[in-house]
Structures are given as C-alpha cells and as structure tokens.
Amino acid sequence: MTETTPPKHDVIIIGAGPAALSAAVYTTREDIDTLLFERGVPGGLAAVTDWVDNYPGFPEGVAGLDLAANFQKQAERFGAVIELGEVLKIHDEGEWKRLETTSGDMLARAVLIATGSDYKKIGVPGEAEYYARGVHYCATCDGAFYRDKRLVVVGGGNSAVQEAMFLTRYASHIDLLVRSTIKASDVLQHELQKFIDDGKITVRLNTSTDEIIGENNTVVKVMGTQDGQKVTFPTDGVFVFVGLKPNSEFLEGSGIELDHIHLVKSDENLQTTMKGVFVAGDIRSGATMQIASAAGEGATAALKIREYLEGREHPVQN
C-alpha cells in the first residue's frame, strides 16, 4: 500500500501576525510557495489593539484592526495562503521539515516561526471562573458590554494604559490597578493624565490584584492589597493586561532551543538551532515587541530564507 506523501511547500510560516505577513509579502513576491498557519486571528495582537500610533507611515495613527487587515490583504495579493489551524510539532527530516498540524502532516523546505505571544493571566482566584463573564483580555472585543458601568483594568504597561483609555468610551469609571509603578511610555502617561484629570480613570499604584469576586454569576468586586493594606474595588468587569506569554509550548522537545523565558533563540541570520527553521517577531529572543520591529524581522527572515533555499549555506550556530 502506497503511503500518501504529505503536502509539500517551500516555506511554511507558523503564525499570521505582522512578522509572518511581512515575511509572506517578501517570499510570495519572489514566487516562493508560501503557506501560513494561524490558530487565531490574522494580524495577531495588532488586530485586537484599539489604536496604533507608532507604526511608521500613519501620521494620525491607525486602527489595529485596519493595520492587520492591510497586512493580510497585501500578503494575499501576492499569493500567500493562510490556513486556519495549529502546528503541533516540528520534526527535522534533513532537507524537509515535517510539521504535524491540525490539518494533518505537512512538509516544508524552510519554516518560519512567527507565533508571537498572547496576553498573560494574573493567576488569581475568580479569574478563570469569570472568564468572558466579567473577566476579559480584549478591550476592543468586549468593552461594548460595559457601557456606563464601572471597570477595573489590571496592569501598568503600554497595553494596560492604552486599553484603559479606550475603555473610557464605554465605562463610567475605571480603576487602574498597578502592581508597582506605571511602566507605560511617557507619551501614553501624558495622554492618561487627561483621563485622570477628568475623573474617568483613577490610578491605584502599589496595588496587587488578589481575587476577583462575583455574586449571582457576575463579577462584583476585586480584592487587592495597596501599600500593605487590604482594599476592595466594586466593579462590573475586569480587563487584564499584565504582559505577554510566548506561544512556544509546541516547540518543547523539538530540539529548537528556547531561552529562560521560553522565547526562541536565533543567530544573526534569524535561524534557530534547527537548520532551515527561522524565527521572527515577538517569539524571538531579543525581539523588541513592537509591530514595526516585527514587520522588519519578518522581511529580514524572508530574505534569509530565500538565501537558504538557494543553497547559500547558513550553518547552525550554537
């Protein structure tokens, strides 16, 4: 009985966020057969970001959703195909890499890992129990349900501050719970001050989030500790923006080396410790976690992949 050969591609890109789609623009323009695999939404975190002010070429800023849609449109214009599904494992079979996916096995001569990251959870009681029914991680998705309601936003970085400001278009008031001090950029902190002065947002520094409490199936308050004292914040909902978690679990045991925080290591060619497998964007160790740099890394990785496919040697550097 003949074994069916899995589908073969020149390049399989794992992910369809800014790094992946930027790489796909380059590879497909050069007629390199390219398939992208995405398990969530094309555009990645950019797609669920309310407004992007720091991506070059948009003097007034751009809606994250629009930016992501344009990334996708441009890649598809040159022939990129995005398959919705998940890559579960990568195996090195020499000239070919075998990918186990939710659509079956596939083979690729080169692979680009561009899986990015997802929003972290706080890890407190009540968080999982009330997920999507009072606890949320996407302001643009779920903010509309909190018109004229009170909200708690947890986090002190750029995402927390930006999304808290976005949520003021719905919420009557927001308590921003910051574990220590605000780490958001000066530009965002300057913008935030207007909302503080208007009374729409109250910043609670040195405040940990300890528990999310509900009654009758809805969230009613958040318990925290501020400067050593127990505090309570009545609320109708909680939005969590406490950092990013790399999407690298599927690489455990693959032989592709990760750093101590589970980001993928690479050399100056953006090649991982598996020959023919490259990495770009937020999932790469040393990345700067910006849409602009992810797009740049995607383009760089695509050029390195082209060199690799042309037979220009890229020995793995351990």
Added chain:
Amino acid sequence: MVKNITIFTTTTCAYCPMVKKYLGAKGLAYDEVNLDQNPERQQEALALSGALTVPVTVVTKHDDSQEVIVGYNLSRLAPAVA
C-alpha cells in the same frame, strides 16, 4: 438545513470580520446585530451565549433548533452551518 444565521458583533472586534468572511466564503447570508449601534440588544446576546463577548453566532435550523457559537470557533461553526 439552516433557516437563519444572526451574528452579534461590535465595530472594533477583530474576530467578528473573520466569522463574516467565513460565512461569505460559504455563500451563506446572515443578519448582523452591531451591539455598538444596538446596545439594547446586549442582554439578548448575553442570554444566548452566557458570555459578555462577541462574536456570537446564532444558527437557527429549519426545525427552529438553535446552535450558539461564541467567538471565532471554526470547529463548531463549520458543522453548525453545513
């Protein structure tokens, strides 16, 4: 057989266009309820889905049975509209 598909959406939701794109690619018509424009229907979406989120896709069959899919979940959406 599908009698009606209704999608509850918001203007800024990234997953909502994906559901619409999928249904469009399948040649399936749907009614859209934008909850930014129709906030009075939020309770309806919540009652159907049990979740304060969008997209919520309600597939009504010809026998009037309903299947409710929360989020962009092709593994449930695809068989529901088949």
